[in-house]
Amino acid sequence: MGSLNNYLSIADLERAALRRLPACVRGYVCGGTEDGQSLAESRRHFERLGFAPRGLRNVAQRSPAATLWGQTYSLPLGFAPTGFSAIVARDCDAALARIAREEQLPFIISGASTVPLERLQQENANRCWYQAYIPGDMDRVRPLLQRLRQAQIPVLVITIDTCVAANRENLQRLRFTVPFRFSLKLLLDGLMHPRWTLQVFLRTVLGEGIPRFSNLSHEMGPAITQEPPNGFRGGRDRLDWDCIRQIRELWDGKLVLKGVMHPDDARSAVAHGADAIIVSTHGGRQLDGCIAPLQALPEVCAAVPADFPVLIDGGFRRGTDVLKALALGARMVFTGRPQLFGAAIGGAEGIRRAVHIFRDEILTDMALLGCAALDEVDSGLLRRVGHPMAL
Ligand SMILES: Cc1cc2nc3c(=O)[nH]c(=O)nc-3n(C[C@H](O)[C@H](O)[C@H](O)COP(=O)(O)O)c2cc1C
Numbered sequence: 001m002g003s004l005n006n007y008l009s010i011a012d013l014e015r016a017a018l019r020r021l022p023a024c025v026r027g028y029v030c031g032g033t034e035d036g037q038s039l040a041e042s043r044r045h046f047e048r049l050g051f052a053p054r055g056l057r058n059v060a061q062r063s064p065a066a067t068l069w070g071q072t073y074s075l076p077l078g079f080a081p082t083g084f085s086a087i088v089a090r091d092c093d094a095a096l097a098r099i100a101r102e103e104q105l106p107f108i109i110s111g112a113s114t115v116p117l118e119r120l121q122q123e124n125a126n127r128c129w130y131q132a133y134i135p136g137d138m139d140r141v142r143p144l145l146q147r148l149r150q151a152q153i154p155v156l157v158i159t160i161d162t163c164v165a166a167n168r169e170n171l172q173r174l175r176f177t178v179p180f181r182f183s184l185k186l187l188l189d190g191l192m193h194p195r196w197t198l199q200v201f202l203r204t205v206l207g208e209g210i211p212r213f214s215n216l217s218h219e220m221g222p223a224i225t226q227e228p229p230n231g232f233r234g235g236r237d238r239l240d241w242d243c244i245r246q247i248r249e250l251w252d253g254k255l256v257l258k259g260v261m262h263p264d265d266a267r268s269a270v271a272h273g274a275d276a277i278i279v280s281t282h283g284g285r286q287l288d289g290c291i292a293p294l295q296a297l298p299e300v301c302a303a304v305p306a307d308f309p310v311l312i313d314g315g316f317r318r319g320t321d322v323l324k325a326l327a328l329g330a331r332m333v334f335t336g337r338p339q340l341f342g343a344a345i346g347g348a349e350g351i352r353r354a355v356h357i358f359r360d361e362i363l364t365d366m367a368l369l370g371c372a373a374l375d376e377v378d379s380g381l382l383r384r385v386g387h388p389m390a391l
Pocket of ligand 1: 028029030080081082083084110111112113131159258280281282283284285313314315316334335336337338
């Protein structure tokens, strides 16, 4: 592994992770859908915005701390839900939950994760958020909510951009499916990456058995090589605002909608009693041809009350990326792939390295921008590149 401090940027972590992982795992983690336009656009839009920094502002005492619902986090950063992370590193969900607690960041358990959420709650001092792939069928939702209540999950995140399976051609070419099916291609792929095969695949299967759909519904599901009852995606295409209304009536905790890109949906989220939204294109993994979440952000923020928390994810790799989103009105930023790259090369400590890279960059960039606290980071500091005046 060498010293993790030798990885200076998230891009360094990514390059090393890609060397370590078999092609099918690389394709699963990094891939987008169809022509990869949404994926590329989410990164490209950062380059269209530039800072007009301030000087002489005494930035000797800086704090990147962010507050949400009375809870203070060390950074305006959290771990987005990432399903099947067990194929990146052994016990990856638990490592994410633990590092998030130690680094004081929010962590969202994926509905497609494989470590039971009750154990992740123990790793995270009962502060995990839980992301649900909700079917439009309240008879299946009610028992799930009951399990979440029993596990004292404080925040329910409902992903709204996955009503059907997206067109992931890259995964079809790699013969990578959910539920997982072993194939000759996958076997050869594993043989070409012996470190992954020994340290991730074999240690997981020999240690804990084949990972299971542990958190998709109210009960422990089958191994990820089998179809869960009602299917992995069954009924999600019936999810609508009426379901959200009913869930809001039943769920006393915080309710967050993930995958909101249109200002009208942002307004509806507020009207249906959501406590926050996450502007997201699912990391470019659902509808192709989308605008960047960063481009959608100002219009979404303008559609909701000023104190309504708007969160965002998609393509954040630098401290400056995070600060651009905060300047446009986001309260917090979430990342998916960066911490998985860290996990792939260094397990829990690799995840921590990804967090520290973001932390160090944010602290430096705040100083260079002339901001001692995050509430000083506003749209007055941003310009459209090539357009001197307005945003
Ligand atoms: C490997 C992987 C698995 C993901 N699984 C889920 C999931 O189970 N639920 C979900 O709502 N989003 C999922 N996402 C999307 C992330 O939550 C997030 O929206 C996205 O990764 C942000 O983009 P970034 O990876 O560029 O940071 C996944 C993303 C990746 C890369």
